[in-house]
Amino acid sequence: MDQNLRIELGKQGIFVTTIEELYNWGRRSSVWPMQFGLACCAIEMIATTMARYDLARFGAEVFRPSPRQADLMIVSGTVTKKMAPQVVRLYNQMAEPRYVIAMGACAISGGPFKQGYNVLKGIDRYIPVDVHIPGCPPRPEALIQAFMTLQKKIDGQPLTGEGRPRFLDPNAQGEFPVPEQGEHDLEPASNKGVWPVPITIR
Amino acid sequence: MKSVQEIKTAIETAFPAAGLEFVPNPGPSAQHSLRLGPDCAVDVATFLRDDPELAFDFLSNVSGVDWPDKKVAEKVKVTRTVTKTVDGPDGQKVDQQVEETVEETREHIEPGFLEAVYHLYSVAKKQGPLVLRMRTVNRTGQTSLPSLTPVWRSAEFQEREVFDLFGIDFTGHPDLRRILMWPEFKDHPMRKDYVEPDDFEYEPTAHDEVLRRAQEHKGSEQQTASSDRAGS
Numbered sequence: 001m002d003q004n005l006r007i008e009l010g011k012q013g014i015f016v017t018t019i020e021e022l023y024n025w026g027r028r029s030s031v032w033p034m035q036f037g038l039a040c041c042a043i044e045m046i047a048t049t050m051a052r053y054d055l056a057r058f059g060a061e062v063f064r065p066s067p068r069q070a071d072l073m074i075v076s077g078t079v080t081k082k083m084a085p086q087v088v089r090l091y092n093q094m095a096e097p098r099y100v101i102a103m104g105a106c107a108i109s110g111g112p113f114k115q116g117y118n119v120l121k122g123i124d125r126y127i128p129v130d131v132h133i134p135g136c137p138p139r140p141e142a143l144i145q146a147f148m149t150l151q152k153k154i155d156g157q158p159l160t161g162e163g164r165p166r167f168l169d170p171n172a173q174g175e176f177p178v179p180e181q182g183e184h185d186l187e188p189a190s191n192k193g194v195w196p197v198p199i200t201i202r
Numbered sequence: 203m204k205s206v207q208e209i210k211t212a213i214e215t216a217f218p219a220a221g222l223e224f225v226p227n228p229g230p231s232a233q234h235s236l237r238l239g240p241d242c243a244v245d246v247a248t249f250l251r252d253d254p255e256l257a258f259d260f261l262s263n264v265s266g267v268d269w270p271d272k273k274v275a276e277k278v279k280v281t282r283t284v285t286k287t288v289d290g291p292d293g294q295k296v297d298q299q300v301e302e303t304v305e306e307t308r309e310h311i312e313p314g315f316l317e318a319v320y321h322l323y324s325v326a327k328k329q330g331p332l333v334l335r336m337r338t339v340n341r342t343g344q345t346s347l348p349s350l351t352p353v354w355r356s357a358e359f360q361e362r363e364v365f366d367l368f369g370i371d372f373t374g375h376p377d378l379r380r381i382l383m384w385p386e387f388k389d390h391p392m393r394k395d396y397v398e399p400d401d402f403e404y405e406p407t408a409h410d411e412v413l414r415r416a417q418e419h420k421g422s423e424q425q426t427a428s429s430d431r432a433g434s
Binding site for chain 1: 383384386387388396398
């Protein structure tokens with residue numbers, strides 16, 4: 001629809017929109033995060049929800065203690081290999097539409113523990129991540145920036161065709177395999193469908 | 203504060219067959235330690251806790267040490283009989299048996315062992331730390347030591363951690379399970395010969411040992427990439 005005509009109609013007291021816009025506006029304005037923290041990034045996440053930074057301004061006022069009621073998983077902190085199956089299981093238990101923010105160096109790549117034996121080198125090896133935030137830990141402003149990036153992403157999603165959200169695509173993968181804790185490492189070491197093994201060029 | 207030697211004498215008076223060894227620390231801290239024989243370690247520990255003069259009532263720390271097999275080279279003087287050609291008295295060459303001393307380097311392997319180290323303090327007597335050590339027979343088969351958890355309850359979680367990361371079996375421990383790694387895990391990550399899983403990309407400026415591993419990793423990376431291509 002023509003933008004000028006729309007503004008003109010608005011001046012006359014007629015509000016015109018599309019289903020897609022209305023739907024995405026509703027979705028992006030009520031993204032409820034899941035209430036769980038893994039390490040020191042969780043402290044920054046808590047600070048973000050408190051009065052000074054006030055994540056509630058963006059429609060994320062309630063942290064749900066149950067994955068069934070949450071839309072957003074903020075992976076805030078180091079994911080150890082002992083914890084990784086539980087994180088993937090929690091993600092599987094969330095209802096669509098669901099999004100993931102990987103918060104901090106550990107959650108996106110293993111961070112300072114990258115060469116350790118017991119830390120998962122990034123949660124994106126098992127579940128699809130929408131927004132990555134670098135930082136150790138990221139400041140609350142960075143989390144707010146990530147949240148706004150996610151809102152922009154939701155806003156831009158069409159309801160049909162290419163690029164539609166996963167829950168509107170009947171062929172999209174709904175459940176992600178939970179890794180087993182093996183004798184030496186997690187099995188498999190990564191979900192190839194989500195995270196192709198990168199080739200380093202030297 | 204009683205010195206380690208005084209404590210050793212006190213223990214030996216109470217337990218003549220204790221099998222103690224004084225392990226000196228040559229560093230500036232001079233924090234000497236006592237090595238306990240595993241057989242009467244629990245009795246000695248109970249004595250250290252209950253004796254009114256010593257009263258070590260607080261166990262601060264339990265740690266593990268891995269001593270891998272050590273290759274020791276020593277120089278030995280060996281006397282051998284060697285045949286030498288010497289000028290004779292009448293100008294002729296004569297073979298003669300001569301004894302010669304040669305320095306030889308001999309190598310032998312000192313078997314490794316695992317060690318549990320306990321740091322004790324006395325709150326009542328304001329003394330400490332007293333460092334106790336216990337050694338296992340070897341690193342592979344006989345790795346059991348008596349647990350001191352019945353004497354100091356605070357040893358429980360720390361002995362579990364030593365069991366998890368070093369693989370020392372503490373006999374007499376009430377609940378010996380892995381505490382950090384998952385129960386299906388088989389390795390002991392803090393041992394010197396532990397090989398960590400190759401599951402990360404290395405930094406581009408790798409060097410030395412890391413460079414060697416990075417090159418191995420690159421090989422396996424290319425393998426998986428080519429097998430992926432073949433599969434798809």
